[in-house]
Amino acid sequence: MAFATAGRSMKLYWGSGSAPCWRVMAVLEEKGLGKYDSKLISFDKNETKSEEIMKLNPRGEVPTFVIGEIVINESLATCLYLEDTYKSSGVQLIPSDCPKKAQVLQRTFEAPGFMKKGLEDLGYLYMEGDVNEEEMKEKKTSLKAELALWEGYLKAAGGDYLTGQDFTMADCIFFPVLAVMVRLGLALRPTFPELGKYYETVSKRPSIMKTWPPHWKGTEGKKWLNNVC
Amino acid sequence: MAFATAGRSMKLYWGSGSAPCWRVMAVLEEKGLGKYDSKLISFDKNETKSEEIMKLNPRGEVPTFVIGEIVINESLATCLYLEDTYKSSGVQLIPSDCPKKAQVLQRTFEAPGFMKKGLEDLGYLYMEGDVNEEEMKEKKTSLKAELALWEGYLKAAGGDYLTGQDFTMADCIFFPVLAVMVRLGLALRPTFPELGKYYETVSKRPSIMKTWPPHWKGTEGKKWLNNVC
Known part of the structure; x- marks a missing residue:
């Protein structure tokens, strides 16, 4: 290269x-x-x-x-x-077409908020040990509402990926966060079938398989998010 | 246009x-x-x-x-x-030169963390009313450490703006957060002279003066951040 x-x-x-x-x-x-x-x-x-x-x-x-x-x-x-x-190298991750570019950037920059709701606000609450059950319930409800938004985005996009048929920057930024949540016990199905399908499709993409967190293989994650949906 | x-x-x-x-x-x-x-x-x-x-x-x-x-x-x-x-219209806010571009993007994307420390973690604690003094003290210490980082960035850049002599995207993203903090009582001087000078310089930039929050004129902000430094 x-x-x-x-x-x-x-x-x-x-x-x-x-x-x-x-x-x-x-x-x-x-x-x-x-x-x-x-x-x-x-x-x-x-x-x-x-x-x-x-x-x-x-x-x-x-x-x-x-x-x-x-x-x-x-x-x-x-x-x-x-x-x-490296615009012309490999896959173009941000489209040149304006409406598509806008959508990809929009989803890309919504991903940090998704990460905050699922991992920073919630997962890390557990790390502090002394779990406040009421706060936890509120944060789980908020994560579920956030997941519903992404489920809707996928449905509206109508393709394999977040913004349609093409894998983009939005998927590179969003998918790892979703995968960490699944590792922490989040069950996407049956509540979020589009997200379930998306998770499976992207999991099989070569770039994702190659970079899958090595310590996940053969071990179990903590089940912090197993009763969100 | x-x-x-x-x-x-x-x-x-x-x-x-x-x-x-x-x-x-x-x-x-x-x-x-x-x-x-x-x-x-x-x-x-x-x-x-x-x-x-x-x-x-x-x-x-x-x-x-x-x-x-x-x-x-x-x-x-x-x-x-x-x-x-609109790359070729108005001021180029992300440089084409690779090292400069990297630095501008790096500072641009550090700004949300700065906002979190100063406004989300701290300012909003006050909004909840029931202020936990110990938590507040901890968050103020963390904001002060964050401000020290940016003071260092400005010193190392050695110009009027975050990454040197040119006003860039990093300034567009960072400055409004700093200005909200100053509105909330944050005193940059004498602890952070570079940030103090930066605040004054950018405040006078036409794009910033024109977009200054209208309700700030002739009113006082809450003094939530007046004893951070």
């Missing part, structure tokens, strides 16, 4: 099961940029705060991504940077 | 003092697209949930932005859509 990266070497610091890291990895595959150096860090050992990462990313988070002299860490920034810089 | 919008009429639904709305308005001005229809909605009267808005935006939020047949609502999606679609 030297032609595409114009001689710049790429290195990704990532954690297994992190939706933001997965997004970047999926985009790299889709853009035909899958040959990069990578370093798997351990969240359990708090390696995001290692000297090596802190020097590159003062927030001490992953993804941390280096291209030659460039460091870019926010997952959406990295994904959009890769799409814009 | 008919040439730039290719005959598509634009209409923005917005609320005064909303940082996400302000971002879109600043970008429209910078891109020379300042002639659009707009409808000011009232948060106090809960007008974001009006039938007119709900039909366009099922989340019932502003900004809600219509261009011809296109509806795009997430503020970052809208700003990036406008920059990409």
Whole structure:
């Protein structure tokens, strides 16, 4: 891929099961940029705060991504940077056609709110240990309403992917979040059949299979979201 | 601006003092697209949930932005859509040069985290009424650390703006959040002199002056953030 990266070497610091890291990895595959150096860090050992990462990313988070002299860490920034810089390489993830482009960007930027409702507001409540049942119930209701919105988007789009027949940036950003939720016990069917079908279709996409979180294979996730629907 | 919008009429639904709305308005001005229809909605009267808005935006939020047949609502999606679609109109807000582009995107996408720390986590705690002093103190410490990061970014950039001498998308996305915090009593000086200078410089930019929240003129904001620094 030297032609595409114009001689710049790429290195990704990532954690297994992190939706933001997965997004970047999926985009790299889709853009035909899958040959990069990578370093798997351990969240359990708090390696995001290692000297090596802190020097590159003062927030001490992953993804941390280096291209030659460039460091870019926010997952959406990295994904959009890769799409814009390697536009003609691999799959075009943001369409040129204005209405389609608008829809893809709209869904792409709704995904962080989805992640907040399902993972930050809810999953992380469990991590704090002392679970407030009433708060938990309220957040589960809110996640269910959010899932209903995405179910409607898929139905209206009428294709295999979030905005129709083409796999786009919106899928790269949204799918990893959905997959983490499923790993945490979220049952999409029977309440959300479109999301169920979408999950299965995208799970089989080569870029997604190749970047599937390695530690998920053969292990079970915590069942934090098993009674949302 | 008919040439730039290719005959598509634009209409923005917005609320005064909303940082996400302000971002879109600043970008429209910078891109020379300042002639659009707009409808000011009232948060106090809960007008974001009006039938007119709900039909366009099922989340019932502003900004809600219509261009011809296109509806795009997430503020970052809208700003990036406008920059990409009207690239050669007005100010170029995302540079073509790769290292600069990466830096602008990185800062642009760090801004939502800054907003979360200052406004969502903290400002909104007050709205709930029953303030937990310990939680409040913790969140203020976290906001102060976040402000220190941005102070460092400005110092390293060494120009008038977040990434150097050029006003970019990062400023359009970041500045309105900073301005809302200042309105809420945040004193940038003497702790953060670079941010203080930045605030003054950007405040005087024509696109920012023209889009300054009208209800701020001649009124005082709540002083929620007056003892952060």
